[in-house]
Amino acid sequence: MNDLMPAVGYRRKLPISDPESLVDAEIPVPVPGPHDLLVRVEAVSVNPVDTKVRVNVDPGDGLKVLGYDAAGVVVAVGAEVTRFAIGDEVYYAGSIGRPGTNARFHAVDEHVVGHKPESLTFAEAAALPLTTITAWEALFDSFALTRESSGTLLVLGAAGGVGSMAIQLARTRTDLTVVATASRPESRRWAEELGAHHVVDHRDLVASVRAVAPAGVDYLISPYTAGNIERYAEIVRPRGHIVALDEPEGLELLPLKAKSISWHWEFMFTRPLFLPADPTQHELLEQTARMVDEGRIRTTLTTRLGPIDAANLRRAHELVESSANIGKVVVAGFDR
Template sequence: MTEMMRAVGYRRNLPISDPESLLDLTLPVPEPGPHDLLVRVAAVSVNPVDVKQRAGSDPHGKPEILGWDAAGVVERVGEAVTLFRPGDEIWYAGSIARTGTNAELHLVDERIAGPKPASLTFAEAAALPLTALTAWEALFDRLRLTADSTGTLLVLGAAGGVGSILVQLARQLTALEVIGTASRPASRQWVLDRGAHRVVNHHDDLAAALPDGVDYVFTPHSGGMIPVFARILRPFGAVVAIDEPRHLDLLPLKPKSIAWHWELMFTRALYDPSSTAQHDILTRVAGLVDEGVLHTTMTTDLTGFTAANLRRAHEIVESGSAIGKTVVSGF
């Protein structure tokens, strides 16, 4: 008899206000491949990629499971697995090429999973993997920053999911001056509490707010910003972007020889599946969390793994004004 599990997915790309935009489903339990872990999921978090996928991809009636962040317990392992064993508590962000984490049981390649921080609950842990990997790769792989790096980093959207952990990483693991952008009093305080040296309002004239310029920019919102970056970045500066702006013209950056980098944390899983780099990053981040150097960015925990709660989580992300991360926990 086929073993079944609960999951939340969608069959049509509908507005999140529609009760059928996300549905409670019952699906067969997947079988682990050689390097796979079958994980009993305890908590997931919702990211902008979940919203983009739901809105932009129509499965035409076939159940599609979203979700990439997860924390849970290893239930079974594939025949080639060496990094984990059943009973281990892990966290991960998965692969965009595979079925998502919004399910009672989920498959993930061991090489992109890490040991969950012992000091965090599953819900607190689920808030971090995708954003921590994105932030780590943006800072240390794309911008090639080190503990000795100096200068000024401007973090746009610093109260958001990636910004909330990137500010912490930059403040704790480099010698940079970290400036975040936020507009509301609550989000400004959140960014300062994460370790930013100061906060500027992204609705203001950034060139006027930053008269001395900056050396690096992290941006989740690049559309229409290239002329601004060309003004505020110092010669030989660099930008790292995680969004998908249309009709992007980078030519204004050329006179100052400003470098442009893309960051997509799914690249390794898609193009270098044998790499254990993300396992290593998640292991390092877990250690920093347990040492008290880094902190969870969870601000909302919707208890009860239901389509209704995941719809609410998507609404929060779609609002564009969320601080930190929204988590759904508890099957």
């Protein structure tokens, strides 16, 4: 293995239309720590967090490598690794506190890694980890749902990555009625194919939800919270629950008080950042891989680009920033 490897990152905060917004580079191959795996990256996917970091986080004097989802092969392990061996095929979302996956080799803590579903290609697997973890933590940590849980779940932005996984996990692991929001015919079809019982138009949220759930919903996943709190107060039932995935400025939650509606934040990097030895994300990715191989969960890959280089990652960022993409954008393979 050479001491240097190809990677893609940024040196200045720039709009994605600028050719310098993401650039090709050569950087040192990382050295795995005691609990780290060194993974030869075969595919990555792009999430909204990638685009948010690119436009908001100053890289300082060096190159900042983005990328949180990855699938690849373990080529080295740290001295204290117990869950994986060289040659294992893996998938994971990593940590926002470490260098990203948009590189030929990547070091990642074994506690947040799962064995790749055997039935999926690397590209198909790379679409899953971050959104699966986010949806899983919302449903089963914040909402504390079980296989016996019933009631109604509203998933906003259902054709996006997290929404796509929330629909599937709720249908597979609970007895909830799933209501999804989508406005375009193609996004409606996608949500229906993934298992949503009802698909409604978010542009008239209160009326469209009331049409299929007259008594309101018990649980709500919100990736687009700004300007919606009063609507949520109308459609969420008393003692209901909301999980927010975004971070709108000046958020005012007082309209939720009269119904004693519980508010939860979901940030899938909380465990890697603050609970690094917690194996929960490893375990949920293992369970998800089994469900995929059993045919109960499907990949959300819809757009595949390649190889992994600055030009293709800029295109992937453009698609994600458009907010019109269905499912996940994956970039796979290296030709350098």
